[in-house]
Each structure stands twice: as C-alpha cells, then as structure tokens.
Amino acid sequence: MSNEHSSIEPFPTSLELTGNDTILKIDWDDGYQSRHRLDALRAACACAVCKGHHPSQSLNLRSEQFTDIRITDLAPVGRYAYHIVWSDGHDTGIYTLKMLRELENSA
Numbered sequence: 001m002s003n004e005h006s007s008i009e010p011f012p013t014s015l016e017l018t019g020n021d022t023i024l025k026i027d028w029d030d031g032y033q034s035r036h037r038l039d040a041l042r043a044a045c046a047c048a049v050c051k052g053h054h055p056s057q058s059l060n061l062r063s064e065q066f067t068d069i070r071i072t073d074l075a076p077v078g079r080y081a082y083h084i085v086w087s088d089g090h091d092t093g094i095y096t097l098k099m100l101r102e103l104e105n106s107a
C-alpha cells in the first residue's frame, strides 16, 4: 500500500485536448470522464478577476464570449488544481480538481 495517494478524492489520470482543440477531456482514476468545452471552461473561471470578491463584482462571463478561445498553457498546481493560461491573455485562472470534476460536462 502506498500513502502517496491517501485522499479519497478522484484524481486525473490524463488530460487531453480534443475536438480540434476545443474540448478538454479528463480521465479520472475512478473511471469517470469529463469533457469540457473550452468556451464554457473559460466562462466558468472562478478567479478574483472574473468573479470578484463579491457577487456584485462578477463579470458574469458567458461561453458565447469565448467562441475562439484556446488553451495556451496548462500546468498542475500541487496536487489540487491546474493553472490554465488562455489565448485571450487571461492567466489568473486556477481550476481546482474539485471544480473540474463537478463542472457539468459541456461536450
């Protein structure tokens, strides 16, 4: 038995861009597969710039605003999240594993 993966939370085994780089596909170690359209994922960004520190500050982003969005860079943050840099220059988005897992499949 290894203690390396002591959490019971599901963990991604692979992340892949598919659908002509418009869909982020995530395979999880419990067999579940997430499929997120990049426009929906960009609109769901929960960072302070997009959501503000109070609901009144939210930019209320909609996926329709990001029809040609692409991922420029994606890097793990520890074992709890991914930092995604977007082709529109937005680079403060941290997508936690919990959020990626719970976000409704959009593709």
Ligand SMILES: [Zn+2]
Pocket: 045, 046, 047, 048, 049, 050, 051, 090, 092, 093
């Ligand atoms: Zn953001």
